Amino acid sequence: MTDTSRRAFLQGTAVAAVTLAPGLTLIATAADARPAGEAASPKQRWGLLIDTTKCPAECTACIDSCKEEMGLPDHGRPATDAQYIRKVSVKDPASGKTVSLPVMCQHCAKPACVDVCPTGASMKRADGIVLVDRHICIGCRFCMMACPYKARSFIHEDQTGQKIANPRGKGCVEGCTLCAHRVDAGEMPACTEACQNRGKGAMVFGDLNDPASEIAVRVATEATTRIRADLKLDPAVRYQGI
Amino acid sequence: MNRLRLAVIGFVVLATAILAGHGAMAGDGRPALPQAKGSVCVEDTQVMRRNHMDLLKHQRNDTLRQGVRGGKHSLAECVSCHATDGADGKPVPVTAEGQFCQSCHSFAAVSIDCFSCHATVPADPARTAIR
Numbered sequence: 001m002t003d004t005s006r007r008a009f010l011q012g013t014a015v016a017a018v019t020l021a022p023g024l025t026l027i028a029t030a031a032d033a034r035p036a037g038e039a040a041s042p043k044q045r046w047g048l049l050i051d052t053t054k055c056p057a058e059c060t061a062c063i064d065s066c067k068e069e070m071g072l073p074d075h076g077r078p079a080t081d082a083q084y085i086r087k088v089s090v091k092d093p094a095s096g097k098t099v100s101l102p103v104m105c106q107h108c109a110k111p112a113c114v115d116v117c118p119t120g121a122s123m124k125r126a127d128g129i130v131l132v133d134r135h136i137c138i139g140c141r142f143c144m145m146a147c148p149y150k151a152r153s154f155i156h157e158d159q160t161g162q163k164i165a166n167p168r169g170k171g172c173v174e175g176c177t178l179c180a181h182r183v184d185a186g187e188m189p190a191c192t193e194a195c196q197n198r199g200k201g202a203m204v205f206g207d208l209n210d211p212a213s214e215i216a217v218r219v220a221t222e223a224t225t226r227i228r229a230d231l232k233l234d235p236a237v238r239y240q241g242i
Numbered sequence: 243m244n245r246l247r248l249a250v251i252g253f254v255v256l257a258t259a260i261l262a263g264h265g266a267m268a269g270d271g272r273p274a275l276p277q278a279k280g281s282v283c284v285e286d287t288q289v290m291r292r293n294h295m296d297l298l299k300h301q302r303n304d305t306l307r308q309g310v311r312g313g314k315h316s317l318a319e320c321v322s323c324h325a326t327d328g329a330d331g332k333p334v335p336v337t338a339e340g341q342f343c344q345s346c347h348s349f350a351a352v353s354i355d356c357f358s359c360h361a362t363v364p365a366d367p368a369r370t371a372i373r
Contacts, residue, residue: 036312039304125309133306134359158358164318167359184311 033186045109045128046178047208047236048192049215049224050102054202057089057100062203065194066104069179071163082153082168084176085191090242099242102191102203103227105130105151105176106235113143113152121173128208128236129178137172144173148228149235151175208236273349276342279323284314294320298356317356322364335362 034040063085066072072082085104091097107130113122114130121137124130132143132152144152152175159169165181168174179189187193188205195203206215218224224238283290285297294315301315324342328334336343337357347354 034309034311037310040309123307125307127309129309131306135302135306162359162361164361164365167361169355169359172359180309181311184309 034184040125040127040129040184042126042128043209045208045236046183047107047128047206047215047219047238048104048178048189049204049206049218049238049240051202051204052099052101052239052241054200055100055102056200057087057098059199060087061194061197061199062102062191063087065190065198066176069163069182069190070166070177071161071168073159073161075157080154080156082155082174084151084153084174086150101227101239101242103149103151104191104237105178106149106227106233106237107176107178109234109236110232112146112148112231112233116142116146118142125180127183129180129183130175131177131180132173132175134168134172134174139171139173141173148231148233273345275345276324276326276340278342283323284319317360318365321360321362325362325364333363337362 063083066085067074070084072084075081085102087100088103089098089100107128109124109128111122111124111130114124116122118140119136119138121133121135122130122143123133139154141154144150144154152173154173155168155170157170162168166177179187179191182189192203192205195201204215204218206213208216208219210216211220219238222240224240225242226235226238227242229235285293290297297315298317298320301313301317304310305313305316320343321336325333325336326341334341335357338344343354343357346352
């Protein structure tokens with residue numbers, strides 16, 4: 001597909017989305033839980049939309065809830081402690097305008113981490129969620145070097161008290177799973193829920209492939225940016241206000 | 243010749259003594275396993291004894307790579323049925339001495355790394371997330 005025909009195609013979806021919009025309920029829940037025994041499907045592409053104008057620098061609701069949900073302890077060593085989300089402050093040197101944005105795994109359609117992984121542990125699920133299969137991760141950390149978003153962490157010490165949803169241990173790389181366990185159960189990721197309940201509602205989760213979903217409608221009708229879009233990795237996380 | 247016979251008998255006696263002192267045994271020489279919750283396993287007991295490792299590996303790939311949830315051979319489910327409650331009412335890790343997975347593996351000289359990552363006790367019914 002050439003660039004122009006792609007644009008025409010995108011405009012086509014935008015129109016469809018607008019006509020669908022009146023019937024929308026703007027509750028950003030995921031679809032229903034996937035029935036037991038059914039695999040993730042390429043019909044979906046899960047993504048996040050983050051409006052940085054609603055993301056105050058001092059708010060850490062998304063990070064706190066992520067650590068709680070995934071059982072990430074604080075060893076007091078921020079340089080090496082596992083972090084699935086971090087707040088990054090960026091400043092426009094010309095205007096002095098600063099924005100704070102939560103950065104997590106961007107769940108790229110063309111993930112660099114998957115390309116470089118020598119064992120196949122770095123993988124993309126059919127519904128676009130990028131994961132580390134820790135069962136076959138050898139801890140080489142090529143993915144950490146390849147990821148332009150610095151989204152992954154290496155686990156340096158033995159772990160105890162892990163959450164059932166997030167088995168994790170020494171010697172493997174890990175990162176944001178987009179809360180695959182919650183998404184599969186029909187819930188939204190913990191960060192998004194916390195942002196809506198305790199933050200300012202900057203984050204929206206949904207299926208980018210479903211033209212009727214809030215996220216797809218907004219992506220089709222509002223200005224959104226992807227960070228390091230120049231790398232053409234096609235991330236599923238989009239930002240506004242940067 | 244006599245000396246050799248003595249040595250062999252001595253060894254057998256010693257080995258029996260060591261084995262007898264080593265953990266609880268069922269009458270037939272197999273380790274006594276703690277009672278599981280429920281009345282049947284996810285497969286026939288004989289199938290489980292022989293093939294649980296293969297079932298687990300399939301489940302692991304299906305769940306993690308394919309996203310299949312609610313699988314019959316889920317490791318989290320093994321733990322929820324096979325972990326016992328201690329005297330204090332708190333669940334005992336399945337990897338603790340004398341517990342289900344541990345006692346049989348130590349008897350069969352198997353070591354698994356699954357529980358360096360996976361939770362060894364069942365889910366806490368009260369979800370405590372601060373959301």
